[in-house]
Amino acid sequence: MRIDDESSGDVTDVAKVPTSADVAREAGVSQSTVSYVMSGKRPISSTTRRRVEEAIARLTYEPHAGARALAGHRTSTIAIVMPLRPTSSAQRLMTFVEEITLAARERDYDVLLVTADEGPAGLRRVVGRSLCDAVVVMEVGTTDERVTIAREVRAPVVVVGIPEDGDGVDCLDFDFAGAGRLLVEELADLGHRAVDVVGWDPDVVADGYNYVPRFTRGATSAAEDRGVELRWHLPADAPGLRTTLEQVCAPRPEPHGLLLVRAFPEVLRSLSEHGLRPGRDVDVVALASDTEAQAHDLTATATRPREVSRRVTARLFALIDGDAVPGRAAAETVPAELVRRGSTRRP
């Protein structure tokens, strides 16, 4: 059972991971000098700096993140708490994650991913264990326990979504109400007095994702303003969707208006099977990502995840840097924009 015995005296055996002490020795300076060279927190003579930097390169030294966090009281990582359910498209989520990570890296921050299934506890855990300096919570519900926890926790939190009780929490989101309004108005401008809306799965609605009621409110209020009747279809499953398709894709005497928030391929296929062509026999508008809208040639409002992400990170780092007071800013909203494509006639 003698393992690792022959080589136990060999110094060059296992290439030890170099520490700042090793760098200091190599450069002939004190250990703290190495630290200050790296952090730039005090003036260093150019000669010393060069010696240290060369030593670092020679040894391929990298600072130990844990030790840093322990001594420095900061982790240089931010956590992203994913949504509880796959409510947005993967596209949208990925864009958020990408954009936030990019902004983080620009400041030498890393990104920790917290899954939804951990629930609100995940938020507590990552800041409790000092795994991060700040947190982004994705897609909060109208009433979301994570919002409550966001207030209690000792790290800055920015929340994507506009919860019911958002007081004292930094909230930020796309203007779903504005999008609903814009889409309905477009159809109204095209002369429609009645519009079929293919909306979210009732489960999503029940989950209370706040963007659903916000979108609905915007659409409804625009409909009232313009004297348009909205017929909501909220298919729960495949059979339900089929029923909806029969109802909304049936040929009419004259063009009718369709507002989609999902099931784009299915609806478009069904329309085509009924011999209806978007932009000619029917006007279709949608709440869709640019990619989807482009692929399907849909007149649409995108939910602008990149822009939202940019504002999120701006706010987050302002909080980290102490340049902003937590929870003081009003809920911020990224305006909706409509892009016309082939699925509607020209107004």
Add this chain to the structure above:
Amino acid sequence: MRIDDESSGDVTDVAKVPTSADVAREAGVSQSTVSYVMSGKRPISSTTRRRVEEAIARLTYEPHAGARALAGHRTSTIAIVMPLRPTSSAQRLMTFVEEITLAARERDYDVLLVTADEGPAGLRRVVGRSLCDAVVVMEVGTTDERVTIAREVRAPVVVVGIPEDGDGVDCLDFDFAGAGRLLVEELADLGHRAVDVVGWDPDVVADGYNYVPRFTRGATSAAEDRGVELRWHLPADAPGLRTTLEQVCAPRPEPHGLLLVRAFPEVLRSLSEHGLRPGRDVDVVALASDTEAQAHDLTATATRPREVSRRVTARLFALIDGDAVPGRAAAETVPAELVRRGSTRRP
């Protein structure tokens, strides 16, 4: 300029974050006992355990991750290195991330996200700085610098994708060759002697993502075996795609075969505009996610990201636990399966 002066003497002012020492005091035990209660690395009397656990609950103590990493030489996090370019669908990527994170959480591991834009250096950085105990590298190219680095680095690495020189690296992927074969065979079985393939953007091909040539090889070899001619279309941009659509969606005297790896909505819309219906006038098969395939009613092989993820994490944790030797396992491949839907006639 006297800030925070009045309250500076107040002890209960700032709720200090409790440490294991505080827990020890509260429970009337030594600090090391607290540690052992948490880790379970030595027997503890049930009374002591209870006292400690109650103290922990009372103080809502959470261990400091950095301190742990420093003293324990392990971080309990794994890093995911994202692909250099958005080569797979966001769907697929998200599924990977989700599934890996889930598996990680089951073992109380966290997940660190490393963006593509950092390039190979990101891989070096996260293990160099002891930010993680192991790494998953997503979607490696045929020749990928990250594979080289994977070998050098002192943490276990599992790579998704089958690089050219995968010796000594743990590789794992979906069987793209098998998928290509399966799809061509299906069309051959339906009697087609010629098949139009709408393939990847030439940029993606140029990037050398290894799954492209693997898929191509599988499709080509099946085509040769079955005496089928493959006509490849690799549109680079929107105009290119339009040209391709004209070529592959033009009506023929009899049903023809179409193999898609992307641009599903565009092709299907174009077909419908030409009065062609999949499953009747044309047989369409695709390499598509279950979600896409279902939405478009496509006969397809999915790339099974969940299954791949499961094997990745199994391998990764085996390496972490020392239950497996790094780089010794042969490249593993998750078999392709074809699901028939409405876009093809029954054979």
Add this chain to the structure above:
DNA sequence: TTGTAAGCGTTATCAT
């Protein structure tokens, strides 16, 4: 401009 040394909050090796 640089060095010295006291923590930071754990883990794990000794003892007992």
Add this chain to the structure above:
DNA sequence: ATGATAACGCTTACAA
């Protein structure tokens, strides 16, 4: 079954 105590590798006053 439990308690001291020495690392772990860094940051940051405090000195010089």
